[in-house]
Amino acid sequence: MVSDFFLLFLQASLTSMLTGALVWGLLHVAARFWPALALGRRVWLLAQLAVAVSFAAVLMPGSAAYSLLPAIELRDVPPSSMAADLNEADAHTDDAHDASDAAAISGAPGASRAAAADGGFASGLLMAGQAWLAVYLCGLFATAARWLRVRRLLSALLKASYALDARTLRLHPGFAREDSATLLDQGLRIHETSAPISPMLLGCFQPMLLLPEHLRGMDPDQQELIVAHELTHWRSRDQLCLHLSLALQTLFWFNPVFSRLREKLALAQELACDRRVLAGRSPVQHKNYAAALLGQLKVQQQSMQTSQYASLAFGGDGLAALGTRIRLIRQPLAARLNWAGRVSLTASLCTLLGASILLQPAFAWRGEEQSSTGVAISAAATIAASPSSAVAGVAGAAQWLKPVRDGRVSSFFGVPRKSAGSIHHGVDFAARTGTEVRAVADGVVVESTDLYAGQEKYGKVVVIEHADGLRSLYAHLDSRSVRSGASVKAGQLIARSGASGRVSGPHLHLEALKNGQHIDPQTLIANLEQGAFKSALRKRDAANLPPSGLPASSS
Numbered sequence: 001m002v003s004d005f006f007l008l009f010l011q012a013s014l015t016s017m018l019t020g021a022l023v024w025g026l027l028h029v030a031a032r033f034w035p036a037l038a039l040g041r042r043v044w045l046l047a048q049l050a051v052a053v054s055f056a057a058v059l060m061p062g063s064a065a066y067s068l069l070p071a072i073e074l075r076d077v078p079p080s081s082m083a084a085d086l087n088e089a090d091a092h093t094d095d096a097h098d099a100s101d102a103a104a105i106s107g108a109p110g111a112s113r114a115a116a117a118d119g120g121f122a123s124g125l126l127m128a129g130q131a132w133l134a135v136y137l138c139g140l141f142a143t144a145a146r147w148l149r150v151r152r153l154l155s156a157l158l159k160a161s162y163a164l165d166a167r168t169l170r171l172h173p174g175f176a177r178e179d180s181a182t183l184l185d186q187g188l189r190i191h192e193t194s195a196p197i198s199p200m201l202l203g204c205f206q207p208m209l210l211l212p213e214h215l216r217g218m219d220p221d222q223q224e225l226i227v228a229h230e231l232t233h234w235r236s237r238d239q240l241c242l243h244l245s246l247a248l249q250t251l252f253w254f255n256p257v258f259s260r261l262r263e264k265l266a267l268a269q270e271l272a273c274d275r276r277v278l279a280g281r282s283p284v285q286h287k288n289y290a291a292a293l294l295g296q297l298k299v300q301q302q303s304m305q306t307s308q309y310a311s312l313a314f315g316g317d318g319l320a321a322l323g324t325r326i327r328l329i330r331q332p333l334a335a336r337l338n339w340a341g342r343v344s345l346t347a348s349l350c351t352l353l354g355a356s357i358l359l360q361p362a363f364a365w366r367g368e369e370q371s372s373t374g375v376a377i378s379a380a381a382t383i384a385a386s387p388s389s390a391v392a393g394v395a396g397a398a399q400w401l402k403p404v405r406d407g408r409v410s411s412f413f414g415v416p417r418k419s420a421g422s423i424h425h426g427v428d429f430a431a432r433t434g435t436e437v438r439a440v441a442d443g444v445v446v447e448s449t450d451l452y453a454g455q456e457k458y459g460k461v462v463v464i465e466h467a468d469g470l471r472s473l474y475a476h477l478d479s480r481s482v483r484s485g486a487s488v489k490a491g492q493l494i495a496r497s498g499a500s501g502r503v504s505g506p507h508l509h510l511e512a513l514k515n516g517q518h519i520d521p522q523t524l525i526a527n528l529e530q531g532a533f534k535s536a537l538r539k540r541d542a543a544n545l546p547p548s549g550l551p552a553s554s555s
Helices: 002-033 035-039 041-059 079-093 096-105 109-159 166-171 180-185 213-217 220-235 238-251 256-278 283-302 317-330 339-358 377-385 387-393 534-542
Strands: 071-075 189-193 200-202 208-212 362-366 408-411 427-430 436-438 443-449 460-465 470-480 493-497 507-514 517-519
Touching: 002 035, 002 041, 002 109, 002 256, 035 256, 041 238, 041 256, 109 208, 109 238, 166 180, 180 189, 200 220, 208 213, 208 220, 213 220, 220 238, 220 256, 220 283, 238 256, 256 283, 256 317, 283 317, 408 534, 443 470, 460 493
Parallel strands: 071 362, 189 208
Antiparallel strands: 200 208, 408 427, 427 507, 436 493, 443 460, 460 470, 470 493, 470 507, 507 517
């Protein structure tokens, strides 16, 4: 259903933002205890993936089955029908003698006003979901357009550059320790440009190393260190991680944590490459390397007013990152997190991800539930208002079994729906996805379908024909275990409960029919009030529906 997607998308966006804030807070605190976290490239990438998974998990079909929170049910309330229902209720209350009947059939004025308020809330929430999706698409377009502008800028930069062959590379001081022919054979393209940029790797699967001409003016030892740094990026395939991080930041532009995590990932890659390049080198080379970084920054700052490429390297957060790199060149961190840090971080991230999925609220958008028999609402309401007649209608019928063992009633028969002129035609049992559903009595399966009465709102359905003109209907199933025409015994496994159809949040919806008309299943099943949710009992009492259950069985 389209409205379901709007609500789920809004819910998924909020979930990812909350998860992102928790992940960022966790890593910020962890960095105080383990400074070596700044070198953990995988940590920052996995953190982004964890936030993205929390978003995707909400949109997955059946994700509400894993929620520990109850479903928030929203129902369609047409404005015109709502107004008619309010007028009808007010007309009934003018006659004091008919007040009780009006409460039973059409609902008290307070209930109608509550339905109107709930309908307004549902409409407002739906509009918020639609508005947010529109804002998201506009933001996604703007973000993608910005990255396309950068891509065009880089393309222009590459067109103005020239390739270096093996002979030229052998004469370049930066490749004094490298086998230039081997680098080219391995697929690395190396270009040089006159633009005042810092050395960089461009491309994802077939990267290109772009070097500035001003690099040749530096000390040969400095040139070799800088080239070694870029080649370490290439050999570590850091560009793949950065492109994945960039894609996530584009998709989740609304979540500020992705840009923060991408910056941390980029810095971690720089620090890790610095460490590998300087491993085993003398303190003098450490100082030369730091001086080379400062030299590049100086060249770019001098040309910032005239060069359109100055923003591609140091600047903004790049200045702070450069300061961090120089500081850690002088005072290196420990190479790795200790085992306690790894275990603690992994466990904490998994806990946050699991909590974001399990503690998400489930939105259920229900349409008006009516049976395929087309019975008028007023007739069903009359049955609800006079439960004694329903009991008389099934006099002598065998007592039914409970379809779900240990299932608690979450909604009784006859409770007014929040959609105008509708009542609940069955009994809802709270049951997790996969809970066994058993036949309430002996009978023959007349329907076992995913499209009951040509509609999807009931989801997977099983209908059983019993003696004395009785039928039982089991809706919103996760799976069906019987086929049409099969004979079943009381207590036999026929299905497993779920959240199929127009409902989010697993449960079993049971309906009972007598000669094609809905009756209260409580007239056939004993002890339904025992263990029922207090909210279900309150709603039933608010509708002035007296208890109509069978006495407890002596067996």
